[in-house]
Amino acid sequence: MTRTFGAFVLLSSLLAACGVGDEGAESDNRDTQLGILCNAMFLTSGTFTAALPARPADQTGCWPVGTWTFTATVDSNECPAAPSLLGSYSFKVDRAVNPDPAKDIGYEESYSWLGDQAMFYRLGVTSTADGCEGGLELYSADGKEYWNFKPLLLDNGTIGGFGEFAKYATNQKL
Numbered sequence: 094m095t096r097t098f099g100a101f102v103l104l105s106s107l108l109a110a111c112g113v114g115d116e117g118a119e120s121d122n123r124d125t126q127l128g129i130l131c132n133a134m135f136l137t138s139g140t141f142t143a144a145l146p147a148r149p150a151d152q153t154g155c156w157p158v159g160t161w162t163f164t165a166t167v168d169s170n171e172c173p174a175a176p177s178l179l180g181s182y183s184f185k186v187d188r189a190v191n192p193d194p195a196k197d198i199g200y201e202e203s204y205s206w207l208g209d210q211a212m213f214y215r216l217g218v219t220s221t222a223d224g225c226e227g228g229l230e231l232y233s234a235d236g237k238e239y240w241n242f243k244p245l246l247l248d249n250g251t252i253g254g255f256g257e258f259a260k261y262a263t264n265q266k267l
Contacts, residue, residue, distance in 0.1 A: 128262040131172035135256035137244045139163025139181070146188060155220035155246075157186040157202070161227055163244045163252045176258040182242060183207040184216055184229060214266065224248060236266030 124132070139162050148156040162183040167175050185205040192201075204216040206229070214230040225246040232239055242256035 127259075130260045130262055132260075133170040133172055133176050133258040134168045135165040135178075135242070135258065136168045137163045137165050137182075137242060137252060137254040137256055139244065139252035141246050141250050141252055143250075144185070144187070155218070155225035157218040157225040157227070157246060158188045160185045160207075161244055161246065161252060163242075163254070165242065165256055168255070172258075172260060176238065176240070176260070179208065182229060182244075184227065186218055221245070226254070232266040236264035237261045239265060 123129070142160045142162070144159040146158065148158075160183060162181055164181050165178050167178075170176070184207055187203045187205070188200045189203075190201075191199050202218070204218070206213045206216050208231075211234060212231040214232050215228065216230070217228045218225050219228070220226075223245060227242070227244040227246070229242040229244070230240070231242075237260060239259045239261065240256060241258075243254050244252045244256075245254035246252055
């Protein structure tokens with residue numbers, strides 16, 4: 094029994110020393126692979142001002158029509174200096190009845206970023222179990238700084254949520 098146990102210990106230590114999965118650990122680092130120099134996380138909070146068309150009485154779920162305004166505060170930061178933040182962020186969601194009868198009857202949404210257009214990249218809203226979640230992506234002029242905000246419109250009309258920031262070595266907005 095001792096001899097079997099000794100062989101097991103020897104075999105286990107050899108396998109552990111082998112370093113399975115350790116090869117190229119640097120290449121497994123997501124930040125290094127993507128050229129990310131540093132990251133930060135934000136918390137968002139704000140207000141929502143509903144607009145027309147108002148939610149129909151029989152409609153449930155996400156109804157994002159209106160103006161979303163929120164601020165962001167740094168929650169965690171791995172950068173040498175905290176990322177710059179605007180005083181507030183704002184976008185508008187409009188909804189109209191789909192005019193194309195060949196398509197499913199429903200609504201078409203349009204989104205308007207109400208801030209610096211040079212920073213704007215992408216905007217949208219999706220329905221989640223917790224409410225409506227916005228997606229606002231912004232870049233610095235040189236494309237090396239990226240802000241990704243996920244404001245969450247809650248049932249009580251307030252905005253919560255989070256965001257993230259990444260600083261890149263090269264322009265990402267090509």
